[in-house]
Amino acid sequence: MDNAFDGVRPAADVAIIGGGSAGTLLAARLSEEPDRNVLLVEAGEEATDPDIRHPAAWPALQGRSYDWDYRTEPQTRTAGRVHHWARGRAIGGSSCLHAMGYMRGHPQDYQAWVDATGDTRWGWDELQPAFRAIENRLPDGDGAPRQTGPMPVYVPGEELSALTRAFIEAGASLGLPRLKSHNDGEMVGVTPNALNIRDGRRVTTADAWLTPAVRSRNNLTIVTGSLVRRLIVDGTRVRGFELVGPDGAIDVRAGQVVLSAGALESPALLMRSGIGPQEWLAAAGVRCLFDMPDIGRNLQDHLLGAGNMYATRKPLPPSRLQHSESMAYMRSDAFTATGRPDIVVGCGVAPIVSERFVAPEPGSAYSLLFGVTHPTSRGSLRISGSEPGNPLIIDPAYLQTGRDRVLFRQALEAARTIGHRNELSEWRERELLPGALNSVSEIDEFIENAVITHHHPCGTCRMGKDAKAVVDADLRLKSLDNLFVVDASVVPSLTAGPIHAAVLAIAETFARSMSTRERPAGRHNNRSGDGPARPVRHGPASRPQTTRKELRHDQQTPRV
Numbered sequence: 107m108d109n110a111f112d113g114v115r116p117a118a119d120v121a122i123i124g125g126g127s128a129g130t131l132l133a134a135r136l137s138e139e140p141d142r143n144v145l146l147v148e149a150g151e152e153a154t155d156p157d158i159r160h161p162a163a164w165p166a167l168q169g170r171s172y173d174w175d176y177r178t179e180p181q182t183r184t185a186g187r188v189h190h191w192a193r194g195r196a197i198g199g200s201s202c203l204h205a206m207g208y209m210r211g212h213p214q215d216y217q218a219w220v221d222a223t224g225d226t227r228w229g230w231d232e233l234q235p236a237f238r239a240i241e242n243r244l245p246d247g248d249g250a251p252r253q254t255g256p257m258p259v260y261v262p263g264e265e266l267s268a269l270t271r272a273f274i275e276a277g278a279s280l281g282l283p284r285l286k287s288h289n290d291g292e293m294v295g296v297t298p299n300a301l302n303i304r305d306g307r308r309v310t311t312a313d314a315w316l317t318p319a320v321r322s323r324n325n326l327t328i329v330t331g332s333l334v335r336r337l338i339v340d341g342t343r344v345r346g347f348e349l350v351g352p353d354g355a356i357d358v359r360a361g362q363v364v365l366s367a368g369a370l371e372s373p374a375l376l377m378r379s380g381i382g383p384q385e386w387l388a389a390a391g392v393r394c395l396f397d398m399p400d401i402g403r404n405l406q407d408h409l410l411g412a413g414n415m416y417a418t419r420k421p422l423p424p425s426r427l428q429h430s431e432s433m434a435y436m437r438s439d440a441f442t443a444t445g446r447p448d449i450v451v452g453c454g455v456a457p458i459v460s461e462r463f464v465a466p467e468p469g470s471a472y473s474l475l476f477g478v479t480h481p482t483s484r485g486s487l488r489i490s491g492s493e494p495g496n497p498l499i500i501d502p503a504y505l506q507t508g509r510d511r512v513l514f515r516q517a518l519e520a521a522r523t524i525g526h527r528n529e530l531s532e533w534r535e536r537e538l539l540p541g542a543l544n545s546v547s548e549i550d551e552f553i554e555n556a557v558i559t560h561h562h563p564c565g566t567c568r569m570g571k572d573a574k575a576v577v578d579a580d581l582r583l584k585s586l587d588n589l590f591v592v593d594a595s596v597v598p599s600l601t602a603g604p605i606h607a608a609v610l611a612i613a614e615t616f617a618r619s620m621s622t623r624e625r626p627a628g629r630h631n632n633r634s635g636d637g638p639a640r641p642v643r644h645g646p647a648s649r650p651q652t653t654r655k656e657l658r659h660d661q662q663t664p665r666v
């Protein structure tokens with residue numbers, strides 16, 4: 107298949123679709139190889155809204171022009187509610203919207219990935235170099251050296267709210283160990299959340315990886331405001347894709363294509379391209395090229411109960427960070443038990459409630475949030491038509507399993523136990539929510555109305571060694587030679603906490619393996635006798651930031 111381009115020079119050796127958390131890291135890392143011509147295409151624009159930098163503003167960013175702003179199907183186990191799902195549509199993707207919490211997860215989370223793939227590269231120990239390369243961390247005082255990666259992992263000290271300090275003390279009084287952070291293997295315990303913040307400002311993945319020096323590389327082209335409508339498949343190879351920008355549609359060719367459009371759009375793009383469950387494609391009016399029944403399945407997300415709310419005795423100053431300052435991970439059987447957590451209670455320095463409840467004035471109340479770390483409910487994502495504008499059918503199947511519902515009750519109970527401790531009496535006047543609950547069905551009814559997404563959808567193109575898995579352990583789509591998926595969709599099972607660290611580790615691991623495993627696709631083409639596929643060169647002077655126009659001049663392949 108090396109002469110797949112039949113003498114036509116590929117526009118890029120590697121094209122990355124989606125400039126989000128994974129895509130921006132990949133663009134920087136893959137373009138370190140000067141002979142590899144890398145193209146990054148992003149549906150959104152550069153993230154210029156100044157509010158993005160302001161950590162406390164993160165909840166207010168949702169619904170703005172750079173949010174895809176999805177809706178789920180009504181959820182039978184959450185009182186028929188439709189849940190809003192935010193996703194970033196900008197260079198930096200969801201790292202422009204997210205809450206900045208950074209948690210690697212628990213080692214056993216990654217053992218589950220090893221079990222799924224049969225590949226130890228996805229295990230906790232082997233992922234350590236990737237995490238270290240990502241993170242910028244101060245020495246911890248116990249001999250761990252300073253880490254100098256691009257992404258700040260900041261553990262706040264004096265900015266922590268006095269309420270959060272009292273929450274940490276309350277958890278410790280029940281026997282939860284005190285941890286330095288969530289990033290050293292142990293998750294069970296109390297600690298402030300580590301944050302992707304530097305000097306009081308959010309750091310997006312674009313800030314971290316697409317620095318001016320990286321953007322000025324001759325072999326990296328970044329195209330914004332352009333959406334990939336579908337992949338162009340020829341036999342078992344992807345020739346390129348159809349790209350729609352303000353000036354219309356063009357076809358772009360690439361030697362290798364990396365899909366980093368996120369857990370919703372990556373499977374959707376595959377389905378629009380004829381790759382997915384045959385019956386779903388037929389229902390959407392798409393001709394099926396490859397029947398891959400698990401694309402779009404295995405959708406997972408964390409939920410948080412919002413919340414176990416308390417009126418304050420005295421005015422609560424606003425958070426100087428991002429409201430959610432500490433998550434206490436724990437075992438549901440006992441506060442003193444250790445190991446892999448199964449529930450979590452978080453301290454919200456604000457009255458945080460779902461849309462089913464009325465939030466009191468800021469400063470007059472606070473919420474303890476509660477959730478399940480490894481939900482067993484599995485949902486799905488489908489396309490409703492062949493065009494990107496056709497709404498996605500998103501069914502996370504929230505709280506479908508009895509196990510998830512039992513653990514949610516235990517998480518609520520743990521929140522109330524912490525919330526009523528003496529250590530919080532300086533702040534607590536009285537519990538506002540849920541108030542008296544007299545039966546399991548009343549508890550469940552409260553939970554069904556209180557839960558909101560924790561914003562971690564993943565799993566829709568899961569990696570695995572079984573026949574139905576969507577990508578293999580190299581993240582290569584099983585049906586095609588030169589198509590990879592590298593984003594939250596490949597996660598086989600959720601990590602205990604927020605998943606951004608895991609997504610970055612996936613991208614970093616992929617970049618490492620590509621550097622060692624494969625030469626750029628253009629060089630492979632040498633073997634076909636077509637002559638070397640030279641990288642497309644753009645002078646830095648004419649390309650401080652690449653525009654669509656340059657793509658049209660230099661990289662367009664005429665539509666056929």
Ligand SMILES: Cc1cc2nc3c(=O)[nH]c(=O)nc-3n(C[C@H](O)[C@H](O)[C@H](O)COP(=O)(O)OP(=O)(O)OC[C@H]3O[C@@H](n4cnc5c(N)ncnc54)[C@H](O)[C@@H]3O)c2cc1C
Nearest residue numbers: 124126127128149199200204205206207334368594604606
């Ligand atoms: C509100 C919110 C709060 C969160 N809080 C946290 C947190 O505190 N901690 C944490 O760990 N995680 C958090 N997350 C989750 C975390 O941000 C995501 O898991 C992670 O950013 C996903 O990375 P990704 O690369 O898979 O996708 P994304 O970062 O979403 O990137 C996908 C990119 O692809 C682009 N794209 C999609 N389709 C196309 C197409 N057809 N053509 C071109 N471009 C396309 C999108 O515009 C987007 O830029 C949060 C997420 C949200 C939304």
